[in-house]
Structure formats: structure tokens, C-alpha cells
Amino acid sequence: xxxxxxxxxxxxxxxxxxxxxxxxxxxxxxxxxxxxxxxxxxxxxxxxxxxxxxxxxxxxxxxxxxxxxxxxxxxxxxxxxxxxxxxxxxxxxxxxxxxxxxxxxxxxxxxxxxxxxxxxxxxxxxxxxxxxxxxxxxxxxxxxxxxxxxxxxxxxxxxxxxxxxxxxxxxxxxxxxxxxxxxxxxxxxxxxxxxxxxxxxxxxxxxxxxxxxxxxxxxxxxxxxxxxxxxxxxxxxxxxxxxxxxxxxxxxxxxxxxxxxxxxxxxxxxxxxxxxxxxxxxxxxxxxxxxxxxxxxxxxxxxxxxxxxxxxxxxxxxxxxxxxxxxxxxxxxxxxxxxxxxxxxxxxxxxxxxxxxxxxxxxxxxxxxxxxxxxxxxxxxxxxxxxxxxxxxxxxxxxxxxxxxxxxxxxxxxxxxxxxxxxxxxxxxxxxxxxxxxxxxxxxxx
Numbered sequence: 001x002x003x004x005x006x007x008x009x010x011x012x013x014x015x016x017x018x019x020x021x022x023x024x025x026x027x028x029x030x031x032x033x034x035x036x037x038x039x040x041x042x043x044x045x046x047x048x049x050x051x052x053x054x055x056x057x058x059x060x061x062x063x064x065x066x067x068x069x070x071x072x073x074x075x076x077x078x079x080x081x082x083x084x085x086x087x088x089x090x091x092x093x094x095x096x097x098x099x100x101x102x103x104x105x106x107x108x109x110x111x112x113x114x115x116x117x118x119x120x121x122x123x124x125x126x127x128x129x130x131x132x133x134x135x136x137x138x139x140x141x142x143x144x145x146x147x148x149x150x151x152x153x154x155x156x157x158x159x160x161x162x163x164x165x166x167x168x169x170x171x172x173x174x175x176x177x178x179x180x181x182x183x184x185x186x187x188x189x190x191x192x193x194x195x196x197x198x199x200x201x202x203x204x205x206x207x208x209x210x211x212x213x214x215x216x217x218x219x220x221x222x223x224x225x226x227x228x229x230x231x232x233x234x235x236x237x238x239x240x241x242x243x244x245x246x247x248x249x250x251x252x253x254x255x256x257x258x259x260x261x262x263x264x265x266x267x268x269x270x271x272x273x274x275x276x277x278x279x280x281x282x283x284x285x286x287x288x289x290x291x292x293x294x295x296x297x298x299x300x301x302x303x304x305x306x307x308x309x310x311x312x313x314x315x316x317x318x319x320x321x322x323x324x325x326x327x328x329x330x331x332x333x334x335x336x337x338x339x340x341x342x343x344x345x346x347x348x349x350x351x352x353x354x355x356x357x358x359x360x361x362x363x364x365x366x367x368x369x370x371x372x373x374x375x376x377x378x379x380x381x382x383x384x385x386x387x388x389x390x391x392x393x394x395x396x397x398x399x400x401x402x403x404x405x406x407x408x409x410x411x412x413x414x415x416x417x418x419x420x421x422x423x424x425x426x427x428x429x430x431x432x433x434x435x436x437x438x439x440x441x442x443x444x445x446x
């Protein structure tokens with residue numbers, strides 16, 4: 001029978017067409033027919049060749065397409081409700097701006113198809129192959145995508161809600177500026193995938209494989225991320241709020257500018273496969289801890305910092321800088337690591353934060369209180385809060401300590417003030433006295 005004759009039977013309505021189909025078991029060739037803008041409800045197109053058929057703007061309610069070939073078929077702007085496409089081949093098809101409700105696409109092939117602008121609701125795509133497809137501006141609500149394959153697909157400005165995606169394969173895909181709401185991705189595969197500027201809420205990603213992926217600039221709220229394998233993943237500028245990251249594997253994770261409000265980070269595994277299991281409860285310090293454990297050079301650096309750093313405080317005028325620089329040079333010769341920082345000219349960071357950070361790294365502090373300006377504020381941030389850090393005040397002969405300094409002398413870790421006459425006096429005698437006093441105070445404190 002020719003295509004023209006088959007088309008005429010279709011034109012006569014679904015009753016005549018379906019009766020004809022019951023009498024014929026052959027696979028009918030309807031390829032390349034123009035069936036656009038037609039009411040094709042209740043038609044039986046099962047086991048037909050429908051490649052390159054144009055169904056644009058057609059009504060396909062309760063239509064049967066099971067075991068059919070629909071490659072390169074156009075469904076653009078059509079309406080599909082209660083349709084059955086089970087085990088059909090829909091590769092390279094155009095579903096743009098289509099409405100799909102209560103349809104069955106289980107075990108179908110959709111490779112290289114376009115679902116941009118499509119609305120899919122209460123439909124099933126279990127074990128469907130949807131590789132390298134497009135879902136730009138698509139909306140999926142209450143959709144079953146269990147064991148579906150989405151490898152190398154693109155979701156942009158999409159909304160996926162109330163959907164079941166357990167065991168889904170979304171690896172090597174891009175999910176951009178999209179929303180994922182109340183979905184189940186448990187035990188899915190998203191390795192090498194990119195999630196950027198997305199919102200994820202009240203979803204389940206437990207036991208997901210997300211190795212070597214990227215999650216950036218995203219809002220993730222009340223979501224289960226327990227036992228996720230994040231190895232080698234980049235996490236940048238993400239907000240994790242009320243999430244559960246516990247027992248996830250984070251070896252090789254790069255974490256920057258994360259907000260982890262009320263998020264459970266217990267038992268995060270930082271060790272690689274084949275290494276003794278090491279866990280930590282903070283994803284942002286995981287990389288540092290791993291390097292500290294496994295990198296001998298880094299351990300040497302840490303030991304150097306904590307055993308040799310000396311913070312030098314004072315006035316940064318030309319006269320006072322001569323003394324401060326001399327202290328720095330002489331301390332270097334005695335195998336210390338001096339830090340000299342110009343707080344008066346620091347406009348980029350809060351002085352309290354800077355002083356506290358440098359003081360925490362120091363073995364002891366030398367504070368020149370001659371002609372003071374910012375040093376009263378600096379010492380006020382250090383002395384009361386760091387009882388294990390010796391502070392050695394020095395002052396130019398003939399000057400008196402500023403009025404409030406007397407208060408600090410009551411702290412046992414503030415040593416007696418040493419006077420100096422000039423730079424030669426420091427080099428010849430005073431520096432050794434300073435070092436001995438500080439080292440002895442350290443032993444006393446310990």
C-alpha cells in the first residue's frame with residue numbers, strides 16, 4: 001500500500017485507521033508524512049516507521065506509538081496526553097515547546113533530541129536513553145526518570161520538580177541557571193558535570209557519584225548530600241543551607257567561598273582510595289589537613305612558622321623604621337623569621353584581623369613603643385587575648401611609655417621594658433637581652 005493510500009485512511013479518522021491496523025500486522029511505512037495540525041487522538045501508530053513525520057501542532061492524546069521508529073520526527077508545539085511510546089526510537093526528534101502529560105516513554109531512545117521549552121508532567125522515562133539532548137527552558141514536574149541516561153545533555157533555565165531520578169546517569173552534562181526542587185537523585189551518576197548558578201532545594205543526592213565535577217554560584221538548601229563522592233570536584237561560591245554532607249568523600253576537593261549554614265559536615269573522608277581512612281568535620285580545611293599530613297615540606301613550613309616567627313611592631317616614620325629594620329636584619333642573622341608589617345598604611349584589611357592573624361603565627365613579639373601611634377591599638381588586640389605569647393616592649397632612652405601602657409604591664413607575659421640608646425646599642429647588647437628574655441618566658445609559660 002502506498003503512503004498516499006495510508007494517508008487517506010488516516011484522514012478518515014481513528015476508528016477506520018485502528019480497524020485497518022488490527023487487520024494488518026506489517027510494519028507500515030509512514031515516514032516523512034505531514035501530519036501537522038491534526039487531531040490524532042486514539043490513533044494506533046505502534047510498530048510503524050514514522051521517521052521524519054511532521055506532527056507539529058497536532059493533538060496526540062491517547063495515541064499509541066509503542067515499538068515505533070520516530071527518528072528526526074517533529075513534535076514541536078504538539079500536545080501529548082496519555083500517549084504510549086514504550087520502546088520506541090525517537091532519536092534526533094524535535095519536542096520544542098511541546099506539552100507532555102501522563103505519557104509513557106519507558107525504554108525509549110532520545111539521543112540528540114531537543115526538549116527546549118517543553119513542559120513534561122506526570123510522565124515516565126524509566127531507563128530511557130536521552131543522551132546529548134537539550135532541555136533549555138524546559139519544565140519537568142512529577143516525572144519518573146529512574147535509570148535514565150542523560151550523558152552530555154544540557155539543562156539551561158530549566159525547572160525540575162517532584163521528580164524521581166534515582167540511578168540516573170547525568171555525567172558530562174551541564175545544568176545551568178536551573179532549579180531542582182524536591183527531586184530524588186539518589187545513587188545517580190553526575191561525574192564530570194557542571195552545575196552553575198542553580199537552585200537546589202529539598203532534594204536527595206545521597207550516594208551520588210560527582211567526581212571531577214563543578215558546583216559553582218549555586219544555592220543548595222535542605223538537601224541530602226550524604227555519602228556523595230565529591231573527589232576532585234570544584235565547589236566555588238556555593239551556599240549550602242541546612243544540608244547534610246556527612247560521610248561524603250572529598251579527596252581532592254577544591255572549596256572556595258562556601259557558606260555552610262547549619263550544614264552537617266561530620267565524617268568527611270579526605271583520604272584517597274587505598275589510603276588509611278582519615279575523616280574531618282570541615283570541608284573548607286580538608287585540603288590543608290590532607291597536605292599537612294602527607295606533605296613533609298608543608299609540615300616543615302608549619303614548624304618553621306610556629307617556632308621562628310617574630311612579629312615586630314612600631315612606628316613607621318623614617319626615624320623609627322631605621323630601628324625596626326635593624327631588628328629585622330639582626331633577627332634574621334640569629335635564625336629567626338621576622339615579620340614587619342606597616343599597619344598605619346594598611347587600607348585593605350581590618351587592623352584587628354591582621355594583627356590577630358600575625359600574632360597567632362608568632363613565637364614572640366617585639367614592640368617599639370617609642371613615639372607611638374597605632375601600636376596602642378595593636379597591643380590592645382594582642383596582649384589580653386594571647387597569654388602564651390611573650391611581648392617584649394622596647395623604648396628609646398629618654399622617652400616614657402604612653403599613658404595606657406601601664407595597664408599592660410600587669411600581664412605576666414608582658415616583659416619589663418628595655419631601653420635602647422641607638423642602633424649600635426641594639427646590635428651590641430640589647431638584641432641578645434631581648435631574645436633571652438623572650439625565650440626564657442616561653443619556657444616559663446610552658
